[in-house]
Amino acid sequence: MWSDLDSLVEASMQEWKVPGLALAVIQDGEIAVLKGYGVRDTGTGQPVTTDTQFLLCSITKSFTAAGLGLLVDERKLDWDRPVRDVIPEFRLHDPVATERLTLRDLLCHRSGLPRHDWVHQPGDLSGAQMLPLLRHLMPNRELRDAFQYSNLGYMVAGIVAERISELSWEDFIAERLLKPLGIEEFSFTIEALAAADNAARPHAMVDDECTRAPLWPIRTTAGGGINTSVAELAKWVGFLIDEGRVNGIQLLSPQALREMATPRVHMARSEYAEIGDSHYGHGLFCESYRGDRTLSHSGSWLGWGTLMTVMPTRRAGVVVLTNRAPSAVTSLLTYAALDQISGREPVDWFSRLVPKRRGFIDQQKTDKARREEKRCVGTQPSHALDEYAGSYEHPAYGRIEITSSHIGLAWRWRGLSGPLTHWHYDVFTTPDRPSEFYPDNLALTFLYDREGRIDRVAAPFEPQVSDIVFQRTPEPAQAAKAKP
Structure with missing residues (x-):
């Protein structure tokens, strides 16, 4: 039944030059496909298995939102509680936003701040060190005016969890979510991933060639720092499909999951008729695919590309983890799997997206030439x-x-x-x-x-x-x- 998908995986990896990939497909609440493809590291040639650990990147945000949902269930927290109530020293540049920004605002990416990713991307500061820096970052929108993706916002959300639970975010997520779900192989730092026996290594693109990339840390851990395998992440997808239940026990309330899955902020409109407008909930993208509602989150970092998607009404889900970025392979394979699950005539996403990939490569060359045209030649610095x-x-x-x-x-x-x-x-x-x-x-x-x-x-x-x-x-x- 899934042989066509197998062939599509191989063709997609070859076209986009993806060294390694791990795939899980859940159908009717049961695992239908669980498989590794290619190599986890081009330097060693070792194969990807279903237990190979990948950096999940921003799929981590769904865990952070669910963890905070546990605290809301326990009445220790409220989605609309001002962050300052929990973190008194919290400050933004805008004094009004400082007082009014809530936990919900953080989880929906509507703080008024643009990304300011280079505050955290060098990887040299902890969350505690970055927190006092937020007051010096300029906003470009009013509070709740628009969706603006923010890893720093999820860093703050992680600190909220720490203050309420009196545990580090890592210990809180491990003890309250990962272990109860039966997820055993995981870690939270790039250093731990490097030390793992079965871990992928990232690969980036230079022009149109795939090359090994350094293992670069994510210090906004609550926004992107979990490492685990496709086999383990499939348990998380099953948890979302089962509306917060684990082995028949309600770990997270249906109300908390509804908060995660409620579209709150408009993100974008797709160019494809099959894909509905994208909104953001709490740690999840809320969309539709060919009429079916989907919940998902992607992830991207230097050399990593990931995507997790759930189709609740069909009790289905897809996970694609790769050690190469950027790439359309995660989306392409997800849509193909969802077509097969729903029994619809498949859309030829491969043929649609290959020309875009090749056009992107050509556009890079054009952009380099245009950049050079903007240079004022023959000038000199004004000083020694x-x-x-x-x-x-x-x-x-x-x-x-x-x-x-x-x-x-x-x-x-x-x-x-x-x-x-x-x-x-x-x-x-x-x-x-x-x-x-x-x-x-x-x-x-x-x-x-x-x-x-x-x-x-x-x-x-x-x-x-x-x-x-x-x-x-x-x-x-x-x-x-x-x-x-």
């Missing part, structure tokens, strides 16, 4: 290079160190570093490192005061707001002179 050297700080984004040598300028920022290329005038750019977690081609614009001294550097770390401005810090000698 050594005058750009120094330390520049932002209260949330940290410190940028600029150094000068005979070969030019270089930058160092929160564990990342590299040479800077003069772009034009007082703009310098970072290197292009697509196989690493790195702010590729980031434009650093140096600014000066009315006396002509370089005193700031601006960078578009968050494209939805004005450039993040780092102020130059005084040199030790200057600081000493400034003391009374």
